[in-house]
Amino acid sequence: MDEDEFWQLLEECRPTGADPDAERLAAALEERLAAGPVAAVAGFAERLSAALYRLDRRELGEGLGGDAFLYARAAVVADGRAAYRAVLADPRRFAPYAEGFAWAEPLLYVPDGAYRRLTGGEWPRATAHSYESYSNTEGWAR
Numbered sequence: 800m801d802e803d804e805f806w807q808l809l810e811e812c813r814p815t816g817a818d819p820d821a822e823r824l825a826a827a828l829e830e831r832l833a834a835g836p837v838a839a840v841a842g843f844a845e846r847l848s849a850a851l852y853r854l855d856r857r858e859l860g861e862g863l864g865g866d867a868f869l870y871a872r873a874a875v876v877a878d879g880r881a882a883y884r885a886v887l888a889d890p891r892r893f894a895p896y897a898e899g900f901a902w903a904e905p906l907l908y909v910p911d912g913a914y915r916r917l918t919g920g921e922w923p924r925a926t927a928h929s930y931e932s933y934s935n936t937e938g939w940a941r
Contacts (some may be wrong), residue, residue, distance in 0.1 A: 803927025805850075806880040808843065813879070821877040821903035828906070832913035840917065844910035844926050850876045850883060852928035856938035858890040863897055865932040872932075877903035892929035 800808075812827035832840050851872050855869045860868040875886050886892045895901065907930060914922035933939055 800839060800846055802846060805843065805846035809877070809879060819901070820905060822873065822905050823938075824877055824903075825905035825909050827908045829916070832909065833916035835917055837914065837917055840910050840913045840922070843913075844922070844924075846907070847876065847910070848926035848928040848930055851930050852935050853887065853899070854883075854891040854893075854937075855932060855935035856890070857941075859893045859897075860932060867897070867900070867902075868932040869907070870904045870932060871896040871900075873903035873906045874901040877906050 808828065808831065809824070812824055814823040814827065814830060817866070818824055828843070832843055844928055854872040854875060854899075855868075859872075871893070877891065885913070886896075910924075911922045914920070928934070
């Protein structure tokens, strides 16, 4: 899955109406990915991990706890490519996510659920980048 396919999939699965914690988005994504193939699940997980990793930067997360920062970064991704690019271009655009507790934790478990439905097994979570907060050492360098 390339970057354009990742963002397109998010847009296609975005529900109409309010979805403050991205629960409906995550369910729709899991449903689509569970239709196979496993390579699509792996590709989605890679793109998600890369997007979260790029947002893992001091100017966005300083002063936030690890889980809060992770879930707020997921909310930025859940809001789509335009929101993601806006936050990368101007860190001040991250404030509403952090201050408003805009969390999209369910997005993080989409690959797990889709993989389980496809294979019956547990997703190994072997992506090039960690989802975890503060793992982007370059983004946290002084």
